[in-house]
Amino acid sequence: MVDFSKYRVVDLSAEVVPGVLSGERYVHGSGRRRFELRRFVYAPDGTFMNWVETETHVGTHVECPSHYLEGGKDVSSLPLVTFMGEAVVVDAKRKRAEPINPVDLESEGVREGDILLMFSGRSGEDRPFIGTETAKWLVETRVKMVGVDDSIAVEAKGSMATHEYLLGNDIPIIEGLCNLEELRRKRVLFIALPLRVRGLDSSWVRAVALEEL
Numbered sequence: 001m002v003d004f005s006k007y008r009v010v011d012l013s014a015e016v017v018p019g020v021l022s023g024e025r026y027v028h029g030s031g032r033r034r035f036e037l038r039r040f041v042y043a044p045d046g047t048f049m050n051w052v053e054t055e056t057h058v059g060t061h062v063e064c065p066s067h068y069l070e071g072g073k074d075v076s077s078l079p080l081v082t083f084m085g086e087a088v089v090v091d092a093k094r095k096r097a098e099p100i101n102p103v104d105l106e107s108e109g110v111r112e113g114d115i116l117l118m119f120s121g122r123s124g125e126d127r128p129f130i131g132t133e134t135a136k137w138l139v140e141t142r143v144k145m146v147g148v149d150d151s152i153a154v155e156a157k158g159s160m161a162t163h164e165y166l167l168g169n170d171i172p173i174i175e176g177l178c179n180l181e182e183l184r185r186k187r188v189l190f191i192a193l194p195l196r197v198r199g200l201d202s203s204w205v206r207a208v209a210l211e212e213l
């Protein structure tokens with residue numbers, strides 16, 4: 001059995017506060033997205049339940065192939081093991097408004113089967129981004145999943161290469177992670193499971209890292 005006293009558990013999920021939200025409280029800055037709860041009384045036994053009205057790209061969420069590709073796999077049709085495993089934490093703060101290159105990731109020791117978790121601490125136009133070359137490299141290296149917080153842009157301006165290459169090769173993308181800078185280890189055990197809903201393009205996740213003390 002796992003001895004949890006030997007691990008530090010870090011919650012990497014954004015807290016979604018219901019309402020009409022915008023900007024930094026969501027992901028990648030622009031637009032307003034709804035997450036509304038309406039409570040009702042379930043008549044047969046008088047308990048309380050909620051209607052939820054929102055979209056799939058709110059807070060910390062995992063994007064699956066059907067988000068970008070007609071006929072791509074949805075959240076319920078990728079193997080569960082896709083969404084958990086050993087992750088390498090990449091601090092890209094030395095990058096400013098420029099791509100994170102394959103050579104940067106090679107020097108961080110990213111290898112086949114890894115989940116990649118990236119942050120930079122930068123915002124707006126200063127954010128580093130995943131360029132086309134790196135998107136290709138991530139596919140060639142056969143990483144398992146790529147996660148970012150709001151300080152990394154998934155795409156260069158005007159490009160959809162990361163969606164194209166990663167989602168086109170069944171490599172999910174996690175957006176809206178939090179607390180990555182609190183991780184102390186370079187390698188952690190990472191788990192972020194989507195809901196099992198048939199046809200859903202993306203799902204809210206509770207993302208968590210376990211790191212050895």
Ligand SMILES: [Zn+2]
Pocket residue numbers: 057061063175202
């Ligand atoms: Zn999204």
